Amino acid sequence: MSDPILGLLKTKASEAFKQGDFTTARSLYSHSVDIDPQDDTHPLNRSLMNLRLTRWSDAEEDATKALALCQCTKNDHKQKAYYRRCQARREMGDIVGAQNDLKAFASTGGARDLVDAEQKKIDSSITTPQLVPAHQSLLLESKSAPSERTYFIDDAGNKGLGAFAARDIHRGDLILTEKPLLPFPHNSPSRTELRLAMDNLSPTDLLVFLSLKNTRPDRGDTIDGIYKTNAFANGGIVIEASRFNHSCRPNARYSYHEATNRQRIFALTYIPEGEEIFVSYLASRNVYGATRNQRQAALRAKQNFLCSCAACGLDRQLSLESDRRRTEIRSIWDRMPTFNPRTDGRAYLQIVVRAINLMKEEGYWADADDFANEAAALCSMHADWESAKYWHGIVYETRVAEFGKDSAHTFKARRDFEDPRSIDHPYAGVFHGQTFADIRL
């Protein structure tokens, strides 16, 4: 079954061609050539774009490729291929080759007026070959990072491309803010929804989409493969943000900012210039509360890759220690609802402290707010407002780094920190007599 992207590529390439954007049309046809190398139509179409772009030797090569593929079966394709190759060869000063192609064009039924016009050009052409002009780069490479940028995209070894710090980045710095190219309000659009959204892309945006990584090219559905490799939960396809690789000990975090319809990435830690910036593709507890095997299985199922991050690459001993820490953090989280908040308050706070310290030992404590938030709620139940403020402060500081000062999560944390008594909790202030001032990180 042919890849559904082929029809879309043809439509968008002719759209670009009609607009006179031969560079985009050529690149779109190049994708068709790569996806469907046995069909002569694609190199034939691309040869025309090459002629328009004065890329004579590429035009010649494509016409030759088309001739080899169409063999004797498609006469009109053969005619076009000879005619285009004739023009390319003439432009390159290969008069003998051009003359032969023109003969072949005529003998396969090429229009008389075209033959005559082309013959005149051959006759009057100068034998000195023209220089091939420098042409535009066809790759949609990410532009090299201007100095004010926080990141640049570069080769990240076995992971493909990746994002790197263009300067020293500090915890809480905004690294990227980007509008989605294909926004979806949910994570799994149907094939029809996806196809409709793709139809609305401009030819150049389709090219940008096609520049993204596809970890499932074998499945024969390029759109689906690229979507699954790159889509964000909330926010769909976001081109630059898609270049950030995953780590189970990330130094940055992505989040969707609904108010501005932007995908954003904030620094969770200090990231020195030149270092790779990593986000986590897995939701919080599936990273900090999961062993290496569990994380790797989840990433393989979700995105079909074997994680090579620093945490997954630890040697056996260190990896076992890491697994033990993460398993304990997870088990603390799972045990928390079993505590009686009236009688077990101190033990509850002590395990919160334990969990956050384990996160720190693990080198990834950006999600400390999950636990600190529970601690704040417990202190509020006991009307220990001072302690509640302390824990709300940790939640607030963590959320600024995770989501920025202007996110809804952070606003709430800030309000609770400034006025702990205003907390929206059904049991706030119902127990009295216990204070927790001695239990801190």
Ligand SMILES: C[S@@+](CC[C@H](N)C(=O)[O-])C[C@H]1O[C@@H](n2cnc3c(N)ncnc32)[C@H](O)[C@@H]1O
């Ligand atoms: C959203 S893309 C990230 C950008 C991608 N590296 C590129 O070249 O465009 C996700 C893909 O990058 C690769 N990748 C990301 N993080 C990785 C990691 N920790 N280990 C190995 N491969 C990773 C995998 O192929 C994954 O499917």
